[in-house]
Amino acid sequence: MPVPDYETLMLPVLRLIASGAKNVADCLPSLKAEFGISDEEARQLIPSGRITVLQSRAHWARTYLAKAGLLQSPKRNLHVVTDRGHQLLATNPQRIDNKVLDQFAGFNEWRAAGSTGTLPAAEPALTVDDSQTPEEAIASAHAILNAALRDELLGLLAEITPQQFERLILDLLAAMGYGGGDLANGLMTKATGDGGIDGIINEDALGLDAVYIQAKRYAPDNKVSRPDIQRFVGSLTGEGATKGVFVTTSDFSREARDYLIRVQHRIVLINGQMLARLMVEHGVGVRARSSYVIKGIDEDYFGGLNPTALS
Numbered sequence: 001m002p003v004p005d006y007e008t009l010m011l012p013v014l015r016l017i018a019s020g021a022k023n024v025a026d027c028l029p030s031l032k033a034e035f036g037i038s039d040e041e042a043r044q045l046i047p048s049g050r051i052t053v054l055q056s057r058a059h060w061a062r063t064y065l066a067k068a069g070l071l072q073s074p075k076r077n078l079h080v081v082t083d084r085g086h087q088l089l090a091t092n093p094q095r096i097d098n099k100v101l102d103q104f105a106g107f108n109e110w111r112a113a114g115s116t117g118t119l120p121a122a123e124p125a126l127t128v129d130d131s132q133t134p135e136e137a138i139a140s141a142h143a144i145l146n147a148a149l150r151d152e153l154l155g156l157l158a159e160i161t162p163q164q165f166e167r168l169i170l171d172l173l174a175a176m177g178y179g180g181g182d183l184a185n186g187l188m189t190k191a192t193g194d195g196g197i198d199g200i201i202n203e204d205a206l207g208l209d210a211v212y213i214q215a216k217r218y219a220p221d222n223k224v225s226r227p228d229i230q231r232f233v234g235s236l237t238g239e240g241a242t243k244g245v246f247v248t249t250s251d252f253s254r255e256a257r258d259y260l261i262r263v264q265h266r267i268v269l270i271n272g273q274m275l276a277r278l279m280v281e282h283g284v285g286v287r288a289r290s291s292y293v294i295k296g297i298d299e300d301y302f303g304g305l306n307p308t309a310l311s
Contacts, residue, residue, distance in 0.1 A: 001036050003044070003053045007097040009061040014070060014096060017062075018081040018089060024058045031058060048290040063148050064098070068107035076155060110147065135294065150276035153285060154220075157249050157275075162217055166198045168284065169215045169247050172275075173201050175282040178211060196235030203243070211243045212236055218250040220272070226255040229267070236265050243267070247275055 012034055016027040032042050037054065044053045051059075062079060065071045070085035081089070084104070093100065101107045157165060173179070179202040199213035214232045216224055229246065236244050242265055246252075249272040260267055270278070279285050 001041075003037055003041055003057060004035055006057040006060040006064070008095075009058050010065055010096040010101075011093060013058055013061045014065055014081065014085060014089065017071060017079050018086065023077050023079055024055070024062050027058055028054060050289060063151075064101060064107070065096075067110040068101040068104040070101075070104075073155065076159060138292070138294070146277075146280055149280060149286065150273060153276040153279055154249060154272050156285070157217065157272075158219075160217075162215075165217045165249075166213070166215045169213055169245075170199050170201055172278060172282060172284045173211070173213070173245070175284050176278070178203060196231050197239065209243065210241065211245055212239060212241045214244065214246045216246075216248040216250075218248050220250050223251050223253045224248045224256055224269075225253050226259045229256045229259050233263055233265055233267070236267075241265075245270065248272060249275065 009031060012031055013024070013027055016030055021027045021030070028042075031037070031054065042052060042054050045051070046053055046056050062071060065085070066073065066079070068084075069082055070088060071079050072082050073079050088096070088100075098111075157168075160168070196214065197212050198215045200210050201213065203209040203211050212235070214235075216228070218224065224246065229252075232244060232246055236242070244265060244267045246267060247270045251271040252269050257269065260269070
């Protein structure tokens with residue numbers, strides 16, 4: 001039979017991982033057998049030609065389950081069922097789909113693309129349904145893809161070394177135009193004894209002013225606190241600097257944000273979600289996989305046609 005939609009695959013994927021499958025690849029043979037998917041159907045590729053339809057839909061099923069807190073990934077390409085996931089399986093559900101996942105707060109927040117702190121809430125809700133026009137559906141699907149990509153980026157950032165993370169921040173600021181976009185205008189401080197400064201990048205190509213950087217690779221539940229910000233401000237003062245960027249893979253406490261209101265230094269805070277968004281927007285650590293061009297009628301062309309020239 002044809003490959004089922006990703007919602008139909010949610011329950012089987014959750015059960016298979018609960019039974020010992022380590023990742024989606026481990027689930028594929030069982031999914032193929034359970035749904036009677038032929039070899040030819042299993043080889044069918046998505047339009048980009050990157051992976052098969054079965055792989056794609058199973059991966060999206062896993063992503064949605066994780067956003068609802070039913071799965072978690074201790075490390076890349078390893079998934080385990082959470083207590084919440086086991087509790088749901090214990091109810092012997094006949095099906096798991098987005099309506100079932102809606103009961104979990106984390107899933108609703110993700111679908112709504114909500115944000116906190118400095119992260120702008122500029123994206124539409126992460127839903128695609130029959131009530132949308134084709135262009136609206138494309139925009140919603142694009143938002144879903146980017147939200148999942150940001151989560152993947154944050155997972156990868158947790159695996160790189162602190163030095164690699166600091167280098168990545170300099171690369172991102174250069175891609176954003178700091179230092180005239182020239183990586184040579186940014187430098188990393190020594191791994192130890194950096195005085196609370198992880199990197200420095202010129203604000204402009206001529207090097208008339210510098211931006212000092214602090215980068216903290218924290219776990220999601222470990223927010224940057226007010227003392228962390230105070231130490232950074234102290235480091236800036238010691239360098240005679242007035243501008244800084246504090247970047248973290250987690251977030252900032254309210255006390256940390258409030259403290260900046262009372263200091264003269266100009267400090268920008270970038271939390272994990274905003275960092276991932278900026279990486280996507282400026283092409284750092286990501287690359288285009290496929291593109292779709294939507295064309296419309298060129299009214300100027302048709303309005304400029306001269307009927308007499310055709311006779």
